[in-house]
Amino acid sequence: GAGVSQSPSNKVTEKGKDVELRCDPISGHTALYWYRQSLGQGLEFLIYFQGNSAPDKSGLPSDRFSAERTGGSVSTLTIQRTQQEDSAVYLCASSLSPGVTEQFFGPGTRLTVL
Amino acid sequence: TQLLEQSPQFLSIQEGENLTVYCNSSSVFSSLQWYRQEPGEGPVLLVTVVTGGEVKKLKRLTFQFGDARKDSSLHITAAQTGDTGLYLCAGFQGAQKLVFGQGTRLTINP
Numbered sequence: 001g002a003g004v005s006q007s008p009s010n011k012v013t014e015k016g017k018d019v020e021l022r023c024d025p026i027s028g029h030t031a032l033y034w035y036r037q038s039l040g041q042g043l044e045f046l047i048y049f050q051g052n053s054a055p056d057k058s059g060l061p062s063d064r065f066s067a068e069r070t071g072g073s074v075s076t077l078t079i080q081r082t083q084q085e086d087s088a089v090y091l092c093a094s095s096l097s098p099g100v101t102e103q104f105f106g107p108g109t110r111l112t113v114l
Numbered sequence: 115t116q117l118l119e120q121s122p123q124f125l126s127i128q129e130g131e132n133l134t135v136y137c138n139s140s141s142v143f144s145s146l147q148w149y150r151q152e153p154g155e156g157p158v159l160l161v162t163v164v165t166g167g168e169v170k171k172l173k174r175l176t177f178q179f180g181d182a183r184k185d186s187s188l189h190i191t192a193a194q195t196g197d198t199g200l201y202l203c204a205g206f207q208g209a210q211k212l213v214f215g216q217g218t219r220l221t222i223n224p
Contacts, residue, residue: 042202042214091156098210105156
Protein backbone atom coordinates (compact mmCIF):
# COMPACT_ATOMS: atom_id res chain seq x y z
CA GLY A 1 0.00 0.00 0.00
CA ALA A 2 1.03 3.57 -0.57
CA GLY A 3 0.00 5.02 2.78
CA VAL A 4 0.65 4.54 6.49
CA SER A 5 -1.21 1.52 7.83
CA GLN A 6 -2.11 0.71 11.42
CA SER A 7 -3.46 -2.39 13.09
CA PRO A 8 -5.75 -3.25 14.61
CA SER A 9 -8.24 -0.58 13.58
CA ASN A 10 -10.19 -1.17 16.79
CA LYS A 11 -9.15 -2.74 20.08
CA VAL A 12 -11.34 -3.36 23.08
CA THR A 13 -9.58 -4.55 26.21
CA GLU A 14 -10.16 -4.93 29.90
CA LYS A 15 -8.55 -2.70 32.48
CA GLY A 16 -5.19 -4.11 33.53
CA LYS A 17 -4.44 -5.95 30.28
CA ASP A 18 -1.50 -5.12 28.01
CA VAL A 19 -2.04 -4.04 24.39
CA GLU A 20 0.20 -3.70 21.35
CA LEU A 21 -0.55 -1.31 18.51
CA ARG A 22 1.27 -1.61 15.21
CA CYS A 23 2.28 0.98 12.62
CA ASP A 24 3.64 0.36 9.11
CA PRO A 25 5.05 3.64 7.75
CA ILE A 26 5.37 4.62 4.12
CA SER A 27 8.28 2.75 2.56
CA GLY A 28 11.44 4.83 2.65
CA HIS A 29 10.24 7.20 5.38
CA THR A 30 12.89 7.37 8.08
CA ALA A 31 10.93 9.42 10.64
CA LEU A 32 7.96 7.93 12.52
CA TYR A 33 5.67 9.55 15.09
CA TRP A 34 3.01 8.38 17.51
CA TYR A 35 0.15 10.63 18.67
CA ARG A 36 -2.90 10.16 20.86
CA GLN A 37 -6.25 11.79 20.13
CA SER A 38 -9.03 11.90 22.67
CA LEU A 39 -12.60 11.99 21.36
CA GLY A 40 -12.95 14.84 18.86
CA GLN A 41 -9.91 16.65 20.21
CA GLY A 42 -6.51 17.64 18.92
CA LEU A 43 -3.53 15.33 18.79
CA GLU A 44 -1.08 14.81 21.64
CA PHE A 45 2.52 13.98 20.71
CA LEU A 46 3.81 10.77 22.28
CA ILE A 47 7.14 9.78 20.72
CA TYR A 48 9.28 10.27 17.63
CA PHE A 49 11.65 7.81 15.93
CA GLN A 50 14.51 8.54 13.60
CA GLY A 51 15.46 5.17 12.20
CA ASN A 52 15.29 2.77 15.12
CA SER A 53 16.19 5.27 17.80
CA ALA A 54 13.82 7.57 19.69
CA PRO A 55 15.39 11.00 20.23
CA ASP A 56 12.20 12.37 21.77
CA LYS A 57 10.07 10.32 24.15
CA SER A 58 8.87 13.34 26.07
CA GLY A 59 5.17 12.78 25.32
CA LEU A 60 4.82 9.29 26.76
CA PRO A 61 2.28 9.74 29.62
CA SER A 62 3.78 7.20 32.03
CA ASP A 63 6.18 4.28 32.25
CA ARG A 64 3.30 1.99 31.25
CA PHE A 65 3.81 3.29 27.70
CA SER A 66 6.70 2.13 25.54
CA ALA A 67 7.47 1.96 21.84
CA GLU A 68 10.02 0.38 19.62
CA ARG A 69 10.88 0.41 15.96
CA THR A 70 12.75 -2.33 14.16
CA GLY A 71 14.49 -2.42 10.80
CA GLY A 72 13.81 1.27 10.37
CA SER A 73 10.26 0.35 9.45
CA VAL A 74 7.50 -1.16 11.58
CA SER A 75 6.83 0.36 14.99
CA THR A 76 4.92 -1.05 17.96
CA LEU A 77 3.39 1.01 20.75
CA THR A 78 2.82 -1.04 23.90
CA ILE A 79 0.60 -0.02 26.78
CA GLN A 80 0.94 -2.13 29.91
CA ARG A 81 -1.72 -2.51 32.60
CA THR A 82 -4.20 -0.41 30.62
CA GLN A 83 -6.40 2.10 32.43
CA GLN A 84 -9.72 3.59 31.34
CA GLU A 85 -8.04 6.95 30.73
CA ASP A 86 -5.91 5.27 28.04
CA SER A 87 -9.02 5.03 25.84
CA ALA A 88 -8.35 7.14 22.74
CA VAL A 89 -7.40 6.93 19.08
CA TYR A 90 -3.70 6.27 18.63
CA LEU A 91 -2.34 7.73 15.40
CA CYS A 92 0.93 7.01 13.67
CA ALA A 93 2.57 9.26 11.10
CA SER A 94 5.71 9.09 9.01
CA SER A 95 7.80 11.59 7.09
CA LEU A 96 10.52 11.22 4.52
CA SER A 97 13.21 12.54 6.83
CA PRO A 98 13.47 14.61 10.02
CA GLY A 99 13.92 17.83 8.08
CA VAL A 100 10.76 17.35 6.03
CA THR A 101 7.77 18.89 7.71
CA GLU A 102 4.97 17.00 5.97
CA GLN A 103 3.80 14.08 8.05
CA PHE A 104 1.52 11.44 6.56
CA PHE A 105 -0.94 9.93 9.00
CA GLY A 106 -2.43 6.48 9.26
CA PRO A 107 -6.13 5.93 10.04
CA GLY A 108 -5.45 5.23 13.71
CA THR A 109 -6.27 2.51 16.21
CA ARG A 110 -9.28 3.15 18.40
CA LEU A 111 -8.53 1.75 21.85
CA THR A 112 -11.33 1.21 24.34
CA VAL A 113 -10.46 0.13 27.86
CA LEU A 114 -13.44 -1.26 29.78
CA THR B 115 -2.95 24.67 29.20
CA GLN B 116 -3.20 24.42 25.41
CA LEU B 117 -0.17 25.80 23.59
CA LEU B 118 -2.29 26.47 20.51
CA GLU B 119 -5.84 27.70 21.07
CA GLN B 120 -8.36 27.33 18.28
CA SER B 121 -11.63 29.16 18.01
CA PRO B 122 -14.38 28.47 17.60
CA GLN B 123 -14.36 24.84 18.73
CA PHE B 124 -17.63 24.15 16.93
CA LEU B 125 -19.10 25.94 13.93
CA SER B 126 -22.26 25.08 12.02
CA ILE B 127 -23.23 27.22 9.04
CA GLN B 128 -25.24 27.03 5.84
CA GLU B 129 -23.76 26.16 2.49
CA GLY B 130 -22.60 29.27 0.63
CA GLU B 131 -21.63 31.25 3.74
CA ASN B 132 -18.11 32.39 4.59
CA LEU B 133 -16.25 31.50 7.77
CA THR B 134 -12.97 32.06 9.58
CA VAL B 135 -11.22 29.79 12.07
CA TYR B 136 -8.50 31.15 14.33
CA CYS B 137 -5.39 29.58 15.85
CA ASN B 138 -3.62 31.60 18.54
CA SER B 139 -0.60 31.15 20.76
CA SER B 140 1.62 33.16 23.10
CA SER B 141 4.61 31.33 21.60
CA VAL B 142 6.44 32.02 18.36
CA PHE B 143 6.48 29.20 15.83
CA SER B 144 8.90 28.75 12.94
CA SER B 145 5.95 27.48 10.92
CA LEU B 146 2.32 26.55 11.37
CA GLN B 147 0.33 23.90 9.60
CA TRP B 148 -3.36 23.32 8.99
CA TYR B 149 -4.82 19.82 8.74
CA ARG B 150 -8.27 18.49 7.94
CA GLN B 151 -9.49 15.25 9.48
CA GLU B 152 -12.55 13.22 8.55
CA PRO B 153 -14.14 10.55 10.78
CA GLY B 154 -12.15 7.34 10.95
CA GLU B 155 -9.17 8.80 9.15
CA GLY B 156 -5.92 10.49 10.06
CA PRO B 157 -5.37 14.21 9.52
CA VAL B 158 -4.35 15.35 6.05
CA LEU B 159 -2.04 18.33 5.61
CA LEU B 160 -3.65 21.30 3.85
CA VAL B 161 -0.91 23.92 4.06
CA THR B 162 2.29 25.00 5.80
CA VAL B 163 2.90 28.70 6.41
CA VAL B 164 6.45 29.76 7.18
CA THR B 165 6.91 33.51 6.81
CA GLY B 166 5.28 36.07 9.10
CA GLY B 167 2.47 37.81 7.22
CA GLU B 168 2.32 35.06 4.62
CA VAL B 169 -0.98 34.39 2.85
CA LYS B 170 -1.61 31.16 0.98
CA LYS B 171 -4.66 30.26 -1.07
CA LEU B 172 -5.93 26.79 -1.80
CA LYS B 173 -9.02 27.16 -4.02
CA ARG B 174 -11.68 28.60 -1.66
CA LEU B 175 -9.43 28.33 1.41
CA THR B 176 -7.18 31.22 2.45
CA PHE B 177 -4.54 30.73 5.15
CA GLN B 178 -2.74 33.58 6.89
CA PHE B 179 0.25 33.54 9.24
CA GLY B 180 0.47 36.44 11.68
CA ASP B 181 3.28 38.95 11.39
CA ALA B 182 4.69 37.85 14.75
CA ARG B 183 4.33 34.16 13.83
CA LYS B 184 2.16 33.50 16.88
CA ASP B 185 -1.20 33.10 15.18
CA SER B 186 -2.88 31.93 12.02
CA SER B 187 -6.29 31.93 10.43
CA LEU B 188 -8.18 29.84 7.93
CA HIS B 189 -10.89 31.52 5.87
CA ILE B 190 -13.31 29.54 3.72
CA THR B 191 -15.31 31.33 1.06
CA ALA B 192 -18.67 30.01 -0.10
CA ALA B 193 -18.54 26.91 2.10
CA GLN B 194 -19.67 23.61 0.62
CA THR B 195 -20.97 20.49 2.37
CA GLY B 196 -17.72 18.77 1.40
CA ASP B 197 -15.83 21.19 3.66
CA THR B 198 -17.34 19.49 6.72
CA GLY B 199 -14.68 18.06 9.01
CA LEU B 200 -12.31 18.67 11.90
CA TYR B 201 -9.76 21.39 11.17
CA LEU B 202 -6.55 21.32 13.18
CA CYS B 203 -3.71 23.80 13.40
CA ALA B 204 -0.27 22.59 14.46
CA GLY B 205 3.16 24.07 15.05
CA PHE B 206 6.62 22.65 15.53
CA GLN B 207 8.30 22.77 18.94
CA GLY B 208 11.90 22.15 18.04
CA ALA B 209 12.72 20.28 14.87
CA GLN B 210 10.33 17.36 15.13
CA LYS B 211 7.70 17.71 17.84
CA LEU B 212 4.40 18.84 16.36
CA VAL B 213 1.90 20.35 18.80
CA PHE B 214 -1.75 20.60 17.84
CA GLY B 215 -4.64 22.83 18.72
CA GLN B 216 -7.80 21.21 20.03
CA GLY B 217 -9.48 21.51 16.65
CA THR B 218 -12.50 23.21 15.12
CA ARG B 219 -15.37 20.94 14.19
CA LEU B 220 -16.99 22.46 11.11
CA THR B 221 -20.42 21.43 9.83
CA ILE B 222 -21.75 22.81 6.58
CA ASN B 223 -25.49 22.33 6.23
CA PRO B 224 -27.12 21.98 2.80
